Amino acid sequence: MNQVIETILRHRSVRKFTEQPLSSEQIELIVKSAQAASTSSYIQAYSIIGITDLKKKQALAEVAGNQAYVAENGHFFIFCADLHRHQKIGEWEGSDVLPSIESTEKFMVALIDTALAAQNAVLAAESMGLGICYIGGIRNDLEKVASFLKTPKHVIPLFGIAVGYPAKETSQKPRLPLNHVYHENEYEQDESAFKAGIDQYNQSVQDYYNKRTNGKRSDTWSSQMGTMLEKKSRMYMKEFIEKKGLNLR
Amino acid sequence: MNQVIETILRHRSVRKFTEQPLSSEQIELIVKSAQAASTSSYIQAYSIIGITDLKKKQALAEVAGNQAYVAENGHFFIFCADLHRHQKIGEWEGSDVLPSIESTEKFMVALIDTALAAQNAVLAAESMGLGICYIGGIRNDLEKVASFLKTPKHVIPLFGIAVGYPAKETSQKPRLPLNHVYHENEYEQDESAFKAGIDQYNQSVQDYYNKRTNGKRSDTWSSQMGTMLEKKSRMYMKEFIEKKGLNLR
Numbered sequence: 001m002n003q004v005i006e007t008i009l010r011h012r013s014v015r016k017f018t019e020q021p022l023s024s025e026q027i028e029l030i031v032k033s034a035q036a037a038s039t040s041s042y043i044q045a046y047s048i049i050g051i052t053d054l055k056k057k058q059a060l061a062e063v064a065g066n067q068a069y070v071a072e073n074g075h076f077f078i079f080c081a082d083l084h085r086h087q088k089i090g091e092w093e094g095s096d097v098l099p100s101i102e103s104t105e106k107f108m109v110a111l112i113d114t115a116l117a118a119q120n121a122v123l124a125a126e127s128m129g130l131g132i133c134y135i136g137g138i139r140n141d142l143e144k145v146a147s148f149l150k151t152p153k154h155v156i157p158l159f160g161i162a163v164g165y166p167a168k169e170t171s172q173k174p175r176l177p178l179n180h181v182y183h184e185n186e187y188e189q190d191e192s193a194f195k196a197g198i199d200q201y202n203q204s205v206q207d208y209y210n211k212r213t214n215g216k217r218s219d220t221w222s223s224q225m226g227t228m229l230e231k232k233s234r235m236y237m238k239e240f241i242e243k244k245g246l247n248l249r
Numbered sequence: 250m251n252q253v254i255e256t257i258l259r260h261r262s263v264r265k266f267t268e269q270p271l272s273s274e275q276i277e278l279i280v281k282s283a284q285a286a287s288t289s290s291y292i293q294a295y296s297i298i299g300i301t302d303l304k305k306k307q308a309l310a311e312v313a314g315n316q317a318y319v320a321e322n323g324h325f326f327i328f329c330a331d332l333h334r335h336q337k338i339g340e341w342e343g344s345d346v347l348p349s350i351e352s353t354e355k356f357m358v359a360l361i362d363t364a365l366a367a368q369n370a371v372l373a374a375e376s377m378g379l380g381i382c383y384i385g386g387i388r389n390d391l392e393k394v395a396s397f398l399k400t401p402k403h404v405i406p407l408f409g410i411a412v413g414y415p416a417k418e419t420s421q422k423p424r425l426p427l428n429h430v431y432h433e434n435e436y437e438q439d440e441s442a443f444k445a446g447i448d449q450y451n452q453s454v455q456d457y458y459n460k461r462t463n464g465k466r467s468d469t470w471s472s473q474m475g476t477m478l479e480k481k482s483r484m485y486m487k488e489f490i491e492k493k494g495l496n497l498r
Binding site (some may be wrong): 054079103152238 | 250251252253254257258259276277278280282283284285286287289290291292293295296297298299300301302305325329330333334335337338340341342343344345346348349350352353355357358360361363364365366368369371372373376377382383385388397398399400401405406407408422424425427429430431432433434436437438439440443447457470471472473474475476477478479480481482483484486487490496497498
């Protein structure tokens with residue numbers, strides 16, 4: 001196993017950082033790494049906003065449900081799906097690009113592009129001994145986030161990434177069984193095989209919690225998912241995205 | 250610079266592979282690497298389908314615009330956004346999860362989760378000396394792809410990844426200037442600075458093509474984007490996604 005795969009498999013989210021900030025060289029290398037990712041038809045449909053202003057970090061932490069590590073870290077990045085520059089280029093080139101930019105297809109392209117870049121950034125950071133945590137919580141209120149960041153139309157802040165030197169080790173939660181996630185030639189349609197995969201996994205998640213909490217906690221993955229997905233969270237999203245001129249047609 | 254960042258920065262898409270197939274150990278390590286990525290609230294909203302059936306590969310290559318490397322490679326993966334298992338779990342747990350699963354928010358979560366996993370898979374493969382190419386072209390006709398792969402409702406095949414031993418070296422296309430993609434504290438709203446970033450980049454893209462083609466090709470990034478985005482491509486996507494029970498509310 002090489003250093004890349006070791007770094008990938010060692011990943012765990014870090015939620016407590018020392019006060020040491022990232023150097024500008026580190027930030028630059030992380031952004032360059034993000035940019036090296038594949039991009040659909042060369043579109044590069046993302047922007048990255050680094051937050052250094054402490055008041056802004058605090059405000060973002062509040063949006064994200066008062067998660068302290070959004071404000072207290074070595075650096076905070078926000079990754080945005082971005083088709084603003086393409087809309088501008090359309091104007092400058094005299095090309096009617098809006099119908100395409102407003103399509104669900106291009107919305108998907110922008111999301112995928114942004115996430116590929118982000119995962120490169122994360123692995124670059126982790127390879128330097130830094131820890132990271134993705135912050136989906138900024139999507140609790142994108143109106144606020146967009147006004148903090150002054151993002152124009154056709155730009156959607158998707159998630160933050162808190163980066164810094166780990167102050168506390170965290171553990172790695174077990175993943176779905178490989179043969180449940182990985183299919184060959186076609187999607188496994190057999191419901192009993194499917195259910196067996198989930199049952200096996202529920203057992204390993206229960207074992208994990210039991211062990212970590214000395215028997216105080218023993219929920220399964222299914223029960224977690226059931227509870228989480230019963231909540232209708234962030235239901236404003238569709239309207240917000242459409243107002244920003246994306247996912248419209 | 251460490252081995253991880255070197256691997257990330259060395260990336261280029263490979264579009265011609267030798268006939269050597271990946272070993273099952275390689276495939277397993279790539280899938281495990283994918284699964285090690287961060288996942289929003291532990292949701293793990295993706296599945297991966299490996300295509301070994303030659304007829305199926307050929308059919309997928311046709312959908313993707315007759316790209317030979319979709320059929321001829323060491324292994325072909327299809328990464329799918331997947332909320333099917335969550336819908337099933339909802340049934341089993343007696344939780345009303347559909348309103349949440351059908352939301353634009355969860356559609357975004359599934360896309361981001363899938364792309365993070367994919368980029369881990371890509372870097373794991375590249376670290377083994379393999380080359381890769383993302384294949385967005387499968388989205389030319391997802392009705393066909395979904396029927397080839399027998400994917401159920403709430404599953405969207407997003408892209409393929411062709412993997413294999415490189416048979417031909419490719420070059421790395423220049424990326425947008427770092428200071429154009431990376432902002433501090435807020436999105437750069439100054440139009441002249443914004444335009445300067447694009448102008449500078451257009452020049453470097455022109456230089457790149459000029460050099461590679463001995464002056465035969467000198468298009469800019471802006472002109473490429475204008476031409477590409479003038480085409481209304483894959484406009485069926487919104488309806489397809491909605492029919493699959495996602496991005497509805």
